[in-house]
Amino acid sequence: MQLDRYQLKAEESLTVFEFTSNGPKGQIPKLIKFSETNLKDLYNLAFGDKDLTTGDLNDLAISNNGDSEKVLATVVSTVYAFSDKYPNSFIYATGSTKARTRLYRMGITKYLNEITRDFDLYGLRSDEWEIFEKGIEYEAFLAKRKNSNFIL
Amino acid sequence: MNIEELNKRKTPVVVIDDSLEKYKDLPLFQEKVDKANEMLRTVGLPKANKKKTRRA
Numbered sequence: 001m002q003l004d005r006y007q008l009k010a011e012e013s014l015t016v017f018e019f020t021s022n023g024p025k026g027q028i029p030k031l032i033k034f035s036e037t038n039l040k041d042l043y044n045l046a047f048g049d050k051d052l053t054t055g056d057l058n059d060l061a062i063s064n065n066g067d068s069e070k071v072l073a074t075v076v077s078t079v080y081a082f083s084d085k086y087p088n089s090f091i092y093a094t095g096s097t098k099a100r101t102r103l104y105r106m107g108i109t110k111y112l113n114e115i116t117r118d119f120d121l122y123g124l125r126s127d128e129w130e131i132f133e134k135g136i137e138y139e140a141f142l143a144k145r146k147n148s149n150f151i152l
Numbered sequence: 153m154n155i156e157e158l159n160k161r162k163t164p165v166v167v168i169d170d171s172l173e174k175y176k177d178l179p180l181f182q183e184k185v186d187k188a189n190e191m192l193r194t195v196g197l198p199k200a201n202k203k204k205t206r207r208a
Contacts, residue, residue, distance in 0.1 A: 009169035016175045017166070033175065035185045037192055044188040046181035057180055077164040084163050090197065092188050118162065122198050124191070129198040140191065142198065 003073035010078075014085045015043075017078045018050070023065030030071065031057055032078050037092065043082070045093040047075055059096045072107045080118070083145035094124075094140035101139065108141065109134050119143040 006019040017032040032047040048059030065071075079091055095101030105123075108115060112134060115121055122129040123138030132141065179185070 011172040046184045080163040
C-alpha cells in the first residue's frame with residue numbers, strides 16, 4: 001500500500017498532526033489528534049477540518065475535495081508514526097456517523113492484508129471485540145502495532 | 153536514503169511544528185473521546201489484552 005499522501009506536521013509528542021487537503025474546493029487544513037482515554041495506553045484517533053477564521057474543528061464536515069483516499073492514506077500514515085513512538089498503544093477509531101464508519105471499514109478492507117502485516121486489528125460488534133474480517137459491519141475499530149521492530 | 157526511498161516508507165516523514173503544541177492539551181474532539189470512554193467502560197479491550205484502567 002504505497003498511496004499518495006499529504007506532507008504532515010506534528011508537535012514533538014506526535015499526538016497532534018496537521019496536513020492540508022488540496023483539491024477543487026481549495027486548501028482545507030485538517031487536524032488529527034490521538035487523545036488519551038480512561039484505559040491506559042489506549043488512544044482515541046479523531047480528525048477533522050480546521051476552520052481558519054475561528055480555529056474550530058469540525059469532524060462532521062464533508063469536504064468533497066476529491067481526495068478522500070489520499071486523506072485516509074495520510075491519516076493511516078499518522079497511525080504508523082504514532083505507533084512507532086508508542087508501540088504498546090492501542091488506537092481506537094470510529095466514524096462521526098455510521099456512513100463514515102462504513103467508509104473507514106471499506107478503506108481498511110481494501111488494504112487489509114497490508115494492514116494486518118503490521119497491526120493486530122479488531123472490529124467492535126455487539127459489544128465484543130473480534131478480529132477484523134471482511135464483509136462485517138463494525139461500530140468501531142481497534143489497532144495495535146505488531147511487535148516488529150522496524151518497518152519500512 | 154534518498155527522497156524517493158523516504159517517501160516509500162510506511163512511516164511518514166513528519167515536520168515538527170511547535171505551533172501545534174497548543175492543541176495538545178485542548179479537549180479536541182471531546183465528544184468522540186467521551187463516547188469512546190463510555191464504550192470502553194463496558195466493552196474494555198479484546199479479551200487477551202485486558203489491562204487495569206487508568207482513571208475512574
